[in-house]
Amino acid sequence: MKFSEDLLSEIRDKNDIVTVVSEYVSLKKSGKNYIGLCPFHSEKTPSFTVNPDKQMFYCFGCGVGGNVYTFIMQKEHMSFPEAVRFLAERAGIILPEEKEDPEYLEKLRLKKKFYEINRIAARYFYNCLVNSDQGVRALNYLKSRGISITTIKSFGIGYSLPDWEDLICYLKAKGYKETTLEKAGLAIKRKNGEEFYDRFRGRIMFPIFDIQNNIIGFGGRVLDDSKPKYLNSPETEVYNKRKNLYGLNFVKKHLVDDRILIVEGYMDVISLHQYGIKQAVASLGTSLTSEQAKLLRRYVKNVVVAYDADTAGISATLRGMDILKNAGLNVKVVMLPKGSDPDEYIRRFGKEAFLEKVDKAYSLIDFKIKHLENQFDLKNLQGRVNFLNRVVPIISEIDNEIEKDAYIKKLSQKLNITEESIRLELKKTSKTLPVNGFKHNKGIKWNDNKERLKIITQSANIKAERDLINLMITDKSYYKRIFQEIDIDFFSDEDHKQIIKAISKGYENKNNLNSSEVIDYLEDERLIRKASLIFSGEVFFTETERVLQDCIKTLKTHKLNKRIQSLQDRLKKLEKQGDYSESKQILAEIKTLQKQTRII
Numbered sequence: 234m235k236f237s238e239d240l241l242s243e244i245r246d247k248n249d250i251v252t253v254v255s256e257y258v259s260l261k262k263s264g265k266n267y268i269g270l271c272p273f274h275s276e277k278t279p280s281f282t283v284n285p286d287k288q289m290f291y292c293f294g295c296g297v298g299g300n301v302y303t304f305i306m307q308k309e310h311m312s313f314p315e316a317v318r319f320l321a322e323r324a325g326i327i328l329p330e331e332k333e334d335p336e337y338l339e340k341l342r343l344k345k346k347f348y349e350i351n352r353i354a355a356r357y358f359y360n361c362l363v364n365s366d367q368g369v370r371a372l373n374y375l376k377s378r379g380i381s382i383t384t385i386k387s388f389g390i391g392y393s394l395p396d397w398e399d400l401i402c403y404l405k406a407k408g409y410k411e412t413t414l415e416k417a418g419l420a421i422k423r424k425n426g427e428e429f430y431d432r433f434r435g436r437i438m439f440p441i442f443d444i445q446n447n448i449i450g451f452g453g454r455v456l457d458d459s460k461p462k463y464l465n466s467p468e469t470e471v472y473n474k475r476k477n478l479y480g481l482n483f484v485k486k487h488l489v490d491d492r493i494l495i496v497e498g499y500m501d502v503i504s505l506h507q508y509g510i511k512q513a514v515a516s517l518g519t520s521l522t523s524e525q526a527k528l529l530r531r532y533v534k535n536v537v538v539a540y541d542a543d544t545a546g547i548s549a550t551l552r553g554m555d556i557l558k559n560a561g562l563n564v565k566v567v568m569l570p571k572g573s574d575p576d577e578y579i580r581r582f583g584k585e586a587f588l589e590k591v592d593k594a595y596s597l598i599d600f601k602i603k604h605l606e607n608q609f610d611l612k613n614l615q616g617r618v619n620f621l622n623r624v625v626p627i628i629s630e631i632d633n634e635i636e637k638d639a640y641i642k643k644l645s646q647k648l649n650i651t652e653e654s655i656r657l658e659l660k661k662t663s664k665t666l667p668v669n670g671f672k673h674n675k676g677i678k679w680n681d682n683k684e685r686l687k688i689i690t691q692s693a694n695i696k697a698e699r700d701l702i703n704l705m706i707t708d709k710s711y712y713k714r715i716f717q718e719i720d721i722d723f724f725s726d727e728d729h730k731q732i733i734k735a736i737s738k739g740y741e742n743k744n745n746l747n748s749s750e751v752i753d754y755l756e757d758e759r760l761i762r763k764a765s766l767i768f769s770g771e772v773f774f775t776e777t778e779r780v781l782q783d784c785i786k787t788l789k790t791h792k793l794n795k796r797i798q799s800l801q802d803r804l805k806k807l808e809k810q811g812d813y814s815e816s817k818q819i820l821a822e823i824k825t826l827q828k829q830t831r832i833i
Contacts, residue, residue, distance in 0.1 A: 236317055240329070241302075244317060247324035250288045250301045256446060257308055257485050272308060273297045275490060308485070309444075310531045310745050323445055343470045347417045350409060351440070351448035351471075354419060357403055358391025358438040358451075368392040371437050374456055378500065379580050384507045387483075388439065393453060395435035418450060418466040433464065439499045441465075441472070441517065442482040444528075449477065452499055452517070463498075465517065475522040478529070479515040480506070485532070487511035492535040494591065495521070495553075496575045501539075504576040508584045513575070521553035526560035530745065534708060537594050539567035541574040551604065554597055561706065561746075565594035568603070598640065601627050617648045625658045633700060633780055694791035697784035698729045699767050704781060705736050706746045706768075711781065712736065723788040725795075731755070732764050786833050793830045797823055 251267055254260060260267040260283060271281035271292040280294035291298035297307060305316040321328055325345070331337050362368040362385070371392040375385060384390075393400065401411060401420055411429040414420035420429040436453030443449050450466030466472050480502040484493060494513040496502055505513040516525060529536060536557055557564045567590050569578050579587045595603060605623050610616035624644065631637040641659075645652045705712040724730050735754035739746045755764055804819050 236314075236328075240326075241317070244320050244324060244326055245288065245301055247326065248301050248320045249285070250290060250304065251283055251285045253301050253320075253323075254283050254290060254304060256482075259486065271295060271297070272486075272488065307744075310743060312742050319445075340470060343416070346413065347469060347471045348447045348449075350404065350414065350417045350419065351450070353404065353407060354400060354451070355389050355391060355438075355440045355448050357400065358393055358440075359386075359389060360391070361394055362390065362392035362437075365392070365394065367394055371456060375437065378504075378576070379507070380503060381507065384503060387506075388503055389448075390503075391438040391440070393431065393433040393436050393438050397430045397434065400431045400433070401429055416469065418469045418472065432466075436464065439479075441477065441479055443471075443477055444482055444485065446482050447471070450474075452479070454499070474517040476524045476528065477517060478525055479517050481514050481528070481532075484512050484514055488532055491533050492537060493529055493533050495529075495536055495538045495540075497540045498574070498576070501575040504579055505587075508579050508587070510579075510584065510587065516553075521556050523556055523560065526557050526562065529557070530560050530562055534561070534745075535563045535565070537565045537567060537591055539569065539575050539591070541569075551601070554600070558597060563707075564597045566597070566600040567591055567594045568600075598627060598631065611648065617650065621648060621650065621655065621658065625655070628655075629659050632703070634696070635776070635780065635783070694787055695726055695729075697787035697791075698724050698726055700780060701784045701788075702729060702732060702736070702767060704777070704784075705733070706751060707777075709740055709744050709746075711777075712740060714781070715785065718785050719788055723792050725791065728760055728763050731757075731760050732767070735764075789833050790830050793826050793833075797826050797830075800826075 251260065254267075254269075258269040258272050258281065260269040261279075263282075265284070265286065267283040267285070268279045269281050269283075270276055270279050271294055273292060274295040274297075276294050281290065281292045283290045289298065289300055290304055299307075301320065302313065302316050305311060305319055306313060309316070309319065311319060318328065327338070327341065331341075362372055363382075375390065380390070401414060404414055404419070405411065411420055415422055415429060419432055421432050422429055433451060433453040436455055439452040439454070440448045441450040441452060450469065450472035452466075453464045455462055465474065468474070479499060483506060490512075492512060494505065494510065496505065496513050496515050498515055502513045502515045505511075514529075516522075538553065538557075554564050554566070567575075569575070569590065573581075575587070578590075602624055605620060605627075609620040609623075611620060621644070628637060628640050628644070631640065637659075641652050641655050644650070644655055701715055705715065721730055721733055724733065732751070732755070735751050736746065738754045739750055743750075751764060751768070800819050800823050804816060804823075807813065807815060807819075
């Protein structure tokens with residue numbers, strides 16, 4: 234969509250760049266400008282500058298610069314139209330096509346009102362916590378958990394008084410109707426259908442923010458053993474727990490190492506932030522969803538999951554890992570001692586001990602294997618066999634042969650079972666692939682295993698092509714590096730070439746791609762199927778650099794061998810015809826090409 238210059242100027246003028254950037258970066262005044270640590274690369278000395286007069290930013294460290302649109306496009310990983318809409322909504326500007334939509338206008342009006350109500354309610358809860366006699370118990374509880382008053386202020390933590398209509402009376406005095414408060418999720422209608430009471434009573438209150446720092450809902454925790462322990466806001470016009478993550482608005486300011494830590498609860502996030510680990514988010518009391526995974530993918534490529542070390546926590550971790558993986562994220566899992574959660578662990582052992590656990594986090598495959606290992610007695614043969622039967626399907630998911638080989642060797646040593654036996658079991662698994670099919674985002678169903686089996690048993694160069702395609706969407710830098718060494722003609726599969734062209738189109742519009750976005754650039758149903766099949770496998774390389782170089786080497790070697798074979802065929806044909814005029818030249822070229830294959 235095209236936007237008029239007047240509209241773009243209006244949106245730009247109402248989104249002061251210093252204010253917008255300050256939502257992501259801690260800025261300090263320095264002369265006429267503001268400086269801070271660059272949000273686009275890791276640095277210890279500030280080189281990121283914002284000029285309020287020119288409404289521009291520039292980093293002298295990495296060279297990134299531009300205006301408020303450019304900043305949002307870079308930081309939120311948005312296209313230009315998306316950045317325009319993002320900033321328009323932030324400034325309360327209605328875009329031309331939206332002015333004609335009464336339903337949209339009504340939703341926008343409700344959203345603004347709910348943001349306003351939630352903001353007032355959050356301030357009231359905070360005041361009840363720090364200034365009321367009834368809030369003393371809640372304040373002491375937070376202090377006993379090691380939460381400082383500075384952190385309480387930063388996260389807007391409050392307390393809801395135990396009275397049945399305390400908040401309702403306060404907000405009614407501000408001019409808000411009870412029916413509006415019910416729609417906002419703060420009031421509940423009594424059974425008589427006429428009166429209302431407060432949804433949150435006698436609870437520590439945690440405001441939930443969206444990525445634009447609007448308060449969209451609340452989580453409330455009891456101070457005793459009453460149930461439910463945690464109570465969250467219901468779904469409203471502004472709050473959808475599937476599409477938001479607690480703490481992400483704070484995390485955005487501290488993303489410098491392309492990694493986010495996912496924990497289970499509010500207190501986990503708050504404790505980690507207080508200890509200086511400012512890249513933690515929580516999933517709002519629900520299992521991880523595909524929407525949350527896509528939201529994370531906008532900001533990072535790597536996530537570390539650190540749930541409670543109990544059975545329910547591990548089960549939640551296992552469910553969530555595949556969702557994260559399917560969104561194109563690299564997943565690792567922190568293994569805490571049984572009975573510990575991140576909040577308890579960091580308070581007991583400190584920041585460095587926790588970070589050591591994070592640095593030693595298990596890969597997705599390792600975590601699945603470790604989880605299974607705890608379920609079997611590996612001291613006896615039957616236990617090892619049963620364990621192996623469960624592990625083989627996991628190993629068969631690994632797309633990279635080098636990585637798969639490493640796991641086979643590791644399992645062989647651990648179980649005292651030959652590598653050959655494990656490989657035989659893997660072959661059986663590949664022959665009994667599930668026939669239920671799958672669906673990708675365009676709804677095309679796949680039921681035929683012939684193509685799947687064909688891909689599994691394909692030649693080394695085709696396998697290398699698929700690995701490179703998966704690497705291309707892992708990171709744009711890999712995409713660029715691949716085509717610095719080879720061009721698209723090195724790919725022999727015509728379908729792969731079309732998929733790569735779709736990836737190229739995607740990177741013309743944005744810096745990060747996931748598999749579902751690549752699919753959107755393909756129109757031919759057969760290509761969509763093939764791409765979906767390629768992307769459906771396990772895509773996690775522990776030695777990415779080695780895989781990259783090996784694959785490029787394979788394609789270079791294949792192209793040279795293909796040329797050598799062509800020349801040899803030509804030579805045989807000429808010899809049959811008794812024509813030796815070109816033989817010397819052809820033999821010389823073959824020799825040169827063979828030499829090149831040895832030095833690649």
